[in-house]
Amino acid sequence: MEADVTLRVDGTTRVVRVDTRTTLLDALREKLDATAPKKGCDHGQCGACTVLLNGRRVNACLTFAVAQDGAEVVTAAGLGADGAPHRVQRAFLDNDGFQCGYCTPGQVCSAVGMLEEAAAGWPSAATGDVAAEPVLDDAEIRERMSGNLCRCGAYVNIVAAVREAAADSAGNTGNTDSADSVTSEAAPAGGAEVR
Amino acid sequence: MTETTADLLNAKAMGADLERVDGLAKVTGQAPYAFEQHAFDERAHAPLYIHPVQSTIAKGRVTAVHGERAAALPGVAAVLSHENAPRLTPEDDSDVAMIQTSDDRELLVLQSDEVSYRGQIVAAVVADTPETAREAARLVGVDYAAEPHDAAFSPDSADLPEPTVDTELGDVAAAMAAAAVTVDAAYSTPIQHNNPMEPHATTVVRSGGALTVFEGTQAVHIVRRILAALFSLDAERVQVIGPYVGGGFGAKGSVHAPLVLACLAATVLEGRPVKIALTRRQMFELVGYRPPTVQRVRLGADAEGRISAVGNDVTTHTSRLKRFVENAGGSAAMMYAGENRSIGHRVAELDISPATFMRAPGHAPGMFALEVAMDELAEACGLDPIELRVRNEPGTDPVSGLPYSSRGLLDCLSEGASRFGWEGRDPRPGVREEDGWLVGTGVAASTFPAFTMPGSAARIRFAGEGRYEVSIGAADIGTGSWTALTQIAADALSVPVEDVALALGDSALPAATVAGGSAGTSSWGTAIVQAARAFVDSHGTEPAAGAELTTVLKRPPDTRGYSTHAFGAQFAEVRVRADTGEVRVPRVLGVFAAGRIINPRTARSQLIGGMTMGVSMALHEESVIDPRFGHVVNHDFASYHVAANADIGDVQAYWVEEHDPHVNPMGAKGIGEIGITGTAAAIVNAAHHATGVRVRALPMTLDHFLR
Incomplete structure (x- = not known):
């Protein structure tokens, strides 16, 4: 069985006919040539496929494309602006937060989504006082980034990169014009506005 | 020519804290890995998808393959089994292929009815979508004549083969008896799987008899040699391309069955690109692992701790299909002083999938x-x-x-x-x-x-306007080769790194040895240095645009x-x-x-x-x-x-x-x-x-x- 699905991928509206068994990940990679999200396990266990779906980080392998008609998808390829990498991507480069690069687009999307979650006050399993504003110390970053496996073992550099990006975003608080911020206000189709 | 000396380079670029030259492509998801080539290379456009059928017995024979229901599914292009797969022509070409020969039995995919381990590829489906391929593979029926198998590792069994004698110096037993202080204990490590984040993936098209293979591999030239032998092709008719590899840790250091399967499918479906990416689950059966060890370590010392006896009696296992021994005793052989030393390995032979190198084998x-x-x-x-x-x-x-x-x-x-x-x-x-x-x-x-491995070659070309192109078929599996080799080349040519454009990861480039044994940078870097010095000898430091020279590193620096x-x-x-x-x-x-x-x-x-x-x-x-x-x-x-x-x-x-x-x-x-x-x-x-x-x-x- 097939269905036509409309997706907004990295700012471009795409209509694609998919087998109803096709995951969002396979639709992106195999149908739309959007190969930044990677397939590492297809079971939601590794996080390599992480994208921002309507502003929130998800494992694209765990949702069917047909269930996401009208959604806004941002991959690592769509995070930057005007040809420059997103500040999280810049921080990964500066801190060598990767080696083989295969988990990296997912790590980067996960970090962007995670920074938004923390900014919105969401606690994690590492949060001592869930009623307080979370402070992104190393334990918080490690916990919140643990859905993304890295077999090359770049974790300490990933934590350093996210720490740096978090400090940048704290410094940018109130700067709503930040070219690379991802907001989570609902867009008309249930999606997020991504600038 | 300075092939046998290690005249040290003057380090200027070497030692610099340079950002990865492939970094931006990786953080933005633009680096193309093997399964993604349809989006980047027209030769890989509109591929068909392969899904393997794996044996459900550990030992025996396939008596029948029922592919009719699978073949009837709309979108299925082929159902392969040992009954219809193209024949392979393996050779014992050990002098050529170095770490692997094409008669490696792991590679003889769909060549007989014999089943040697559970999970072995016994059939495969090729279809126009991954969903159809997977569903069709489920519909393939396989009948077996099962035989008793042994997949239990029993390190204490009296039935194990005699141990090898790898090192025997003096008399360890006597030295242990005479030692003031001794340790005699068994240490064990389990099977471990490499699990690179990128599952093994291949995109391949056979056209006019030539194979174009996009492969996540630690060694494009070894893959080329193996495939050329298996498929009776001149090596020049096989091109293996793998500039980006999502980790390997040894599991992508040699050819495994899924790549051979993909090339068989491409041979049947000439002219169409076909591709395969293993599921994570298949990674545990088809691309190797580190075998388990039980190590009886003996240390004997005097009261001041001066060691007189070192022993490691290792017990491990191997697949009967392909022998691979985890050489765990090698560390005890070389690490510390001691006049008496005994190292050996006992290797149980089991009906299990073949093992391979895993990081620091x-x-x-x-x-x-x-x-x-x-x-x-x-x-x-x-x-x-x-x-x-x-x-x-x-x-x-x-x-x-x-x-x-x-x-x-x-x-x-x-x-x-x-x-x-x-x-x-x-x-x-x-x-x-x-x-x-x-x-x-x-x-x-x-x-x-x-x-340093012998056999790598490098090409230096002066492109004009101060720019040098340096080419070698090396691999960067996350190790930083793109960047480190650029720095080595810059120093070898006495130019800034900005003036060097490096190419790697393609068998069309000069031959390179494997990214393995922690020998990649040494082997490729030495080849680049040799070529650069020869280039300067021939063309000077102000060469004409287009000047080019390739040399082969036949003899690495003599460290004997x-x-x-x-x-x-x-x-x-x-x-x-x-x-x-x-x-x-x-x-x-x-x-x-x-x-x-x-x-x-x-x-x-x-x-x-x-x-x-x-x-x-x-x-x-x-x-x-x-x-x-x-x-x-x-x-x-x-x-x-x-x-x-x-x-x-x-x-x-x-x-x-x-x-x-x-x-x-x-x-x-x-x-x-x-x-x-x-x-x-x-x-x-x-x-x-x-x-x-x-x-x-x-x-x-x-x-x-x-x-």
């Missing part, structure tokens, strides 16, 4: 056993474990008698002790408790051989007069929850002596990465075969645990200055594997210091501490 399990035994010896002698190692530093290689080209172990121990805060450590185990956590620290040494190894020392802090046995590793610190460091940024990442995999080895990793069926049952990331971010604390890597003029013109030793050796031992030793419990079997799960 031999030394990862071997240094675990030896370095825990050394900690036990230190305790028995009443010595600090660093002092024990100082007292047993050999002046020359204990087996060959050769001097070391350089040996920085003691510097690493000293520097590490200072950085970690080892001094004043209370050696008593089990006496430090903080908030319900038992706290301890441990140390272990690490090592890995340094060598030396024992060449990198050394290191890891320190770990471990906390064990007193009431639950939960283990945490808040700190790991390593110091390494590996000659010149080409790029401190990527080098630090490799060393940290190796130690991180060592933490994972220590705490989590274990593949479990169910002997009733013969396959690994915990075949996914939910049950085969690799370290996640929250498992890893503060991991730091440093190195000492080490000048080694012998190993290669860069003076650099490989660093891809040494980080994993020793780390698990340091953690186990720290856990003993924390709790008083001596763990001798990995992984060090919490049940070890619940008594």
